[in-house]
Amino acid sequence: xxxxxxxxxxxxxxxxxxxxxxxxxxxxxxxxxxxxxxxxxxxxxxxxxxxxxxxxxxxxxxxxxxxxxxxxxxxxxxxxxxxxxxxxxxxxxxxxxxxxxxxxxxxxxxxxxxxxxxxxxxxxxxxxxxxxxxxxxxxxxxxxxxxxxxxxxxxxxxxxxxxxxxxxxxxxxxxxxxxxxxxxxxxxxxxxxxxxxxxxxxxxxxxxxxxxxxxxxxxxx
Amino acid sequence: xxxxxxxxxxxxxxxxxxxxxxxxxxxxxxxxxxxxxxxxxxxxxxxxxxxxxxxxxxxxxxxxxxxxxxxxxxxxxxxxxxxxxxxxxxxxxxxxxxxxxxxxxxxxxxxxxxxxxxxxxxxxxxxxxxxxxxxxxxxxxxxxxxxxxxxxxxxxxxxxxxxxxxxxxxxxxxxxxxxxxxxxxxxxxxxxxxxxxxxxxxxxxxxxxxxxxxxxxxxxx
Numbered sequence: 001x002x003x004x005x006x007x008x009x010x011x012x013x014x015x016x017x018x019x020x021x022x023x024x025x026x027x028x029x030x031x032x033x034x035x036x037x038x039x040x041x042x043x044x045x046x047x048x049x050x051x052x053x054x055x056x057x058x059x060x061x062x063x064x065x066x067x068x069x070x071x072x073x074x075x076x077x078x079x080x081x082x083x084x085x086x087x088x089x090x091x092x093x094x095x096x097x098x099x100x101x102x103x104x105x106x107x108x109x110x111x112x113x114x115x116x117x118x119x120x121x122x123x124x125x126x127x128x129x130x131x132x133x134x135x136x137x138x139x140x141x142x143x144x145x146x147x148x149x150x151x152x153x154x155x156x157x158x159x160x161x162x163x164x165x166x167x168x169x170x171x172x173x174x175x176x177x178x179x180x181x182x183x184x185x186x187x188x189x190x191x192x193x194x195x196x197x198x199x200x201x202x203x204x205x206x207x208x209x210x211x212x213x214x215x216x217x218x219x220x221x
Numbered sequence: 222x223x224x225x226x227x228x229x230x231x232x233x234x235x236x237x238x239x240x241x242x243x244x245x246x247x248x249x250x251x252x253x254x255x256x257x258x259x260x261x262x263x264x265x266x267x268x269x270x271x272x273x274x275x276x277x278x279x280x281x282x283x284x285x286x287x288x289x290x291x292x293x294x295x296x297x298x299x300x301x302x303x304x305x306x307x308x309x310x311x312x313x314x315x316x317x318x319x320x321x322x323x324x325x326x327x328x329x330x331x332x333x334x335x336x337x338x339x340x341x342x343x344x345x346x347x348x349x350x351x352x353x354x355x356x357x358x359x360x361x362x363x364x365x366x367x368x369x370x371x372x373x374x375x376x377x378x379x380x381x382x383x384x385x386x387x388x389x390x391x392x393x394x395x396x397x398x399x400x401x402x403x404x405x406x407x408x409x410x411x412x413x414x415x416x417x418x419x420x421x422x423x424x425x426x427x428x429x430x431x432x433x434x435x436x437x438x439x440x441x442x
Contacts, residue, residue, distance in 0.1 A: 066424040078409035082409065083224065164290075193296070200284060200287045200288050203287040
């Protein structure tokens with residue numbers, strides 16, 4: 001192996017990569033927030049007794065769980081504009097794809113947390129004269145929330161990794177910026193290695209922090 | 222919405238999509254078994270008490286789990302050949318990336334399974350004069366095989382979805398064929414919708430069976 005490593009190209013265009021990193025963080029945070037809202041609505045629908053609410057929600061979840069994310073990205077960018085008659089910019093299409101897809105997964109996290117609470121808790125709340133809503137607010141959700149934290153964190157990391165697909169729609173996140181730097185410098189080895197390292201540092205630091213949080217929560221419970 | 226759907230173009234080009242399905246299946250059928258075997262080897266390093274085996278195995282797993290798959294595929298296609306000094310074709314690079322990625326996740330599944338066996342079982346096997354590999358084959362693996370099955374089926378489903386990213390390396394699998402057709406005929410709505418449906422038809426039976434299996438195993442415990 002006689003390859004001469006030269007990371008100066010990466011440092012020279014470091015600000016482009018940092019701009020990309022900011023784009024990745026931005027799209028991840030917005031999609032997590034929107035995904036939680038979608039997921040909460042879908043989870044409520046899935047737990048409803050009315051089949052008109054339950055069945056579409058189940059279909060939504062199953063569709064997103066059984067199709068690849070890249071298909072959603074391309075569908076929202078190239079196909080949806082034909083249906084709605086308005087063209088979408090890459091950022092909007094990517095956010096739509098990410099937040100609906102993660103919404104389907106978050107819905108399962110919420111539903112799993114709520115259904116994991118034993119029946120006795122519901123019965124106890126009812127015996128105390130609480131309505132469905134009150135029991136949910138005061139008894140079920142506070143207990144379920146703690147159980148939802150680990151799968152919720154897992155899903156959010158998956159979502160953050162999936163943001164790399166927005167590069168295929170030419171949204172300027174980290175991977176797309178790396179492709180641009182690579183086409184200027186012709187240094188794929190250094191550029192892609194540096195970008196992989198950047199992702200690793202961000203995700204590994206975040207997941208180590210979350211492990212501490214989860215440990216604390218587990219001790220509280 | 223006054224758009225007139227035209228599925229004729231999809232019907233006429235269906236053989237093109239089917240050729241893509243074959244390549245998707247090839248990617249999956251090669252990368253999954255290879256990933257499992259490699260994952261098992263890495264998990265042995267991971268559970269080993271020797272730090273010179275343990276540390277590299279941990280690093281390997283963490284690197285693959287904390288970077289986006291798309292970045293890994295691009296790295297193996299554009300960067301890795303530079304160290305290797307030999308160009309890799311898109312299919313070979315995709316297989317390499319998908320296999321190594323899957324192996325990191327499989328290693329964690331094996332590790333979880335192996336560590337779930339009580340140390341007394343190892344001691345018992347030792348007392349009967351079994352070597353490490355005999356104890357592994359005759360005592361540990363037969364007990365954890367069933368327990369790991371749901372995790373492996375989930376991985377297999379994830380991999381089926383991830384194969385779609387090989388389209389970015391120009392591997393002619395289903396997603397690539399779909400994009401090619403939609404840019405040739407300017408019918409992204411019909412073509413991308415059908416591609417999503419084909420993925421759903423390919424993947425849904427797997428996840429349906431795996432959910433049933435999981436419920437069955439949960440009942441037995």
